[in-house]
Amino acid sequence: MWLPLLGLALGIALGMLTNIQIPVAYESYLSIALLATMDTLVGGVRAHLQKVYDDVVFVTGFFFNIVLAAGLAFLGVHLGVDLYLAAIFAFGVRLFQNIAVIRRLLLANWSEKRTQSKKK
Amino acid sequence: MKTFLFTVLFCLFGFLVAVQYNTVHTPQEVRDTRETWEIRQALAEEREQHSAYLEQIEQQTALLTQYKRATTDETTQVLTDTVTQLEQVAGLTPYNGPGITVHIAPAEEAVALGLEASHIPVTTLQRFVNDMYRYGARSIDIAGERLIATSAIRTIGDVTTVNSRAIQKPPLTIHIATTTLEAAETLRQRLVVSTAVESLYIDNLTVQIDAPSQNTTLAPYVGDRN
Numbered sequence: 001m002w003l004p005l006l007g008l009a010l011g012i013a014l015g016m017l018t019n020i021q022i023p024v025a026y027e028s029y030l031s032i033a034l035l036a037t038m039d040t041l042v043g044g045v046r047a048h049l050q051k052v053y054d055d056v057v058f059v060t061g062f063f064f065n066i067v068l069a070a071g072l073a074f075l076g077v078h079l080g081v082d083l084y085l086a087a088i089f090a091f092g093v094r095l096f097q098n099i100a101v102i103r104r105l106l107l108a109n110w111s112e113k114r115t116q117s118k119k120k
Numbered sequence: 121m122k123t124f125l126f127t128v129l130f131c132l133f134g135f136l137v138a139v140q141y142n143t144v145h146t147p148q149e150v151r152d153t154r155e156t157w158e159i160r161q162a163l164a165e166e167r168e169q170h171s172a173y174l175e176q177i178e179q180q181t182a183l184l185t186q187y188k189r190a191t192t193d194e195t196t197q198v199l200t201d202t203v204t205q206l207e208q209v210a211g212l213t214p215y216n217g218p219g220i221t222v223h224i225a226p227a228e229e230a231v232a233l234g235l236e237a238s239h240i241p242v243t244t245l246q247r248f249v250n251d252m253y254r255y256g257a258r259s260i261d262i263a264g265e266r267l268i269a270t271s272a273i274r275t276i277g278d279v280t281t282v283n284s285r286a287i288q289k290p291p292l293t294i295h296i297a298t299t300t301l302e303a304a305e306t307l308r309q310r311l312v313v314s315t316a317v318e319s320l321y322i323d324n325l326t327v328q329i330d331a332p333s334q335n336t337t338l339a340p341y342v343g344d345r346n
Binding site for chain 1: 121125134142148
């Protein structure tokens with residue numbers, strides 16, 4: 001558990017120390033990529049708790065989501081329609097759904113452990 | 121493998137968050153892409169504005185000094201003088217001083233062809249007035265109608281009006297006040313070659329600009345001051 005959190009801290013530190021900025025025109029792509037990554041991570045945690053996690057599904061899901069979301073944003077820019085909003089909305093809904101499932105699973109696990117420890 | 125993938129993705133997520141934060145919280149640099157000549161022109165305009173402000177400050181400071189020095193009786197006189205000065209600037213009093221006179225009349229060709237004289241087109245007159253102010257006119261009187269800050273030149277029906285009162289069809293006279301005789305001469309030379317004069321010719325009207333005079337008279341504004 002601590003290793004992924006360490007990875008998170010390392011990523012933040014790298015980003016802040018290098019002070020990398022992207023042009024304002026590409027901000028929508030970055031926010032899409034951020035949401036896709038968040039969605040993949042939360043989806044992965046949910047799959048792990050549901051014991052249906054698969055490495056291939058996890059990695060391909062990440063890349064496919066990124067490509068689709070960036071493709072939508074790119075198409076939207078050239079058609080003059082904010083299509084990236086559709087991706088943001090979809091990822092947002094999935095995030096909340098996955099977080100709700102994770103919450104239920106964690107509560108169920110915690111409740112089960114409590115019951116078992118009381119029986120002992 | 122699972123832990124490794126999660127670690128990589130968390131690292132990437134952290135990195136993207138930091139980059140997004142840096143992008144959003146860094147003030148965007150506004151590049152000035154003007155060329156040297158444009159910057160020089162802008163600087164010249166600002167300097168002119170600066171001089172005008174300094175002149176106004178000097179006038180107001182002198183007036184303030186006058187108020188401070190004045191006794192009770194003199195205060196009334198100073199205030200009355202100030203009101204008179206402001207009325208002069210606003211165009212509410214007659215003017216007599218340096219300026220030029222412009223005569224607009226139907227073109228001889230139009231008269232020969234028997235064409236009926238019509239009112240000066242509003243857009244042409246507005247453009248002519250704009251040219252006058254641009255080239256140094258201080259105050260303008262069109263056929264006895266003094267232009268003030270709230271004056272409007274517009275068409276009501278088919279009639280050209282100034283200050284909501286109809287002006288006569290050409291021939292008519294426009295009196296223009298300037299600060300000095302030299303400024304009047306400069307204004308005359310610039311008006312002679314202005315595009316507004318050509319526009320008037322298209323409407324079968326000729327423009328004759330008299331030589332600058334020290335005794336140009338402008339009528340005071342008469343009308344609603346609201």
